[in-house]
Amino acid sequence: MHFLVAESEPADARRRRRDSVGRSSGETFVDVVTALVPGATCHRITPADADSVLPGRAGLRDYDAVLLTGSPLHAYDDTPEVRRELAFMRAVFGSRTPAFGSCAGLQIAVMAAGGTVRAMGSRREAGFARRITATAAGAAHPLLRGRPPAWDAPAIHSDEVAELPAGATLLATNGVTRVQAAEIRHDGGLFWGVQYHPEISLCEVAAALRRDADDIVAHGLAQTEADVEATAALVDGLHGDPRRRDLAWRLGLDAQAIDADRRRTELGNFLGHVARRSVPSLLSGACG
Template sequence: MRLLIAESEPPADREKRRASVGRSSGETMRDLVQSLAPGATIDRATPADADGDIPDEATIAGYDAVFLTGSPLHVYDDTPEAAREVEFMRRVFASGTPSFGSCAGLQVAVAAAGGVVRSMGDRREAGFARRIAATEEGRDHPLLAGRAPVWDAASIHGDEVETLPEGATLLASNGVTAVQAAEIRVGPGVFWGVQYHPELSLTEVAAALRRQASDLVDAGLARARAEIEAQAALIDALAADPTRRDLAWRLGLDTELIDRAKRTTELRNFLEHLVAPTRATRGRGLA
């Protein structure tokens, strides 16, 4: 199996994240996907980079799946980075290669397919998206197979999907962000995406809060950076010992997020229910 991880982060943000947790978003996604598909060959692409080549349609078609990562990138900005990301996703759709994206990855796919992404203003989901629920269509969709009726997920974002592209299917929502999960089809391409981050560990959630502490204070989610640090410290402590029921209670978390297997549900479902059948139709077998 050949898989491609596309980093949505521009270079400066990639290095900032590496300084924080030791890995870029693409490296986090790569390591998790490798654990879910141990025999896979995984390559990385950096379409946002000015000096990075955007793979052409034929090259992308040689992969069994494409994963788009999260990023501080704003796809509605008129920047070369955003334009390159959107162009890359258009090529993914045209190639017919199954694709999955989290957070900005979902937003890139929406923009590439003709939908609309907007800033949330002072609203945020910071740390965790709460009380996500499947829509009627989502309850029977394989992306969400095995999810509880309502669940929390790792999430930190200040942009959201305003309008899904024509023909897309809304799969999940919550009280803060209307589009929490969706399927998008363009030509031969099928994309499954979520606004949250099934790939993030609790440690990476805590690090993301610290990196964005000033913005979260400005948005009114905390009165001072010390409050952000206190929340991040609780999350770090739970990451160090997931059996700490006291910390889970204080953070309002359950096994849907604490348990790694449940936390990564959407990625496993993508590989099992979309990638594997597509490989079979392409005659590529199971290896």
């Protein structure tokens, strides 16, 4: 199978992320997708970059699916980087190639299809989105197959979907961010997306906390950057040994966030959906 990973991060954000965890958001997606789909090939592109050569609608049809990563870009900003991202996503919809996105990937898809995104103001989700619940539509949707009635997931964001576009379905929500998961049908295309990050490891969660420590303190989620570091250290410890019940208790996490397979549920479900369209036997039991 052939997948296209569209890295939403601009070049400076890719460098900062590589400095902290050794890989960019797109490289994380490539690693996870190839682990979930043995033998798959992934091509990585950077639509925000001015010199990036991007496939058009015809070229996009050569892929089984497109995956959009997170990014510090604000989808509502009228900048060259965002305009390139939106133009690419509109081409993805028009190509009718199935697509999945997390965090800013969801926000770009929403904007490209005619919805709106806004800054969260004083609210934040930093580290983990808590008590996510499926809507009635989401409970029956294959994206959330295997999730319990409520779950936590890695998340760190300062923007959110304000209004879903026409042709979209709200699939999951929580008390902080109304749109936690959604399906978008637009211009013949299909997109499944989540505001959280099923693709990242606990180590990457800890690194994100450290990168955003000043913002976390500024918005009252921690008193000092040392407090952020203390939490990041707990997350790092749980990454090193997921059996540490003491760390899970202190962080208030269960297997939905700790266990890698369960953490990747939505991404695995999407890849399984795509695989069944192409190769019915592939990924038949990837997620549970």
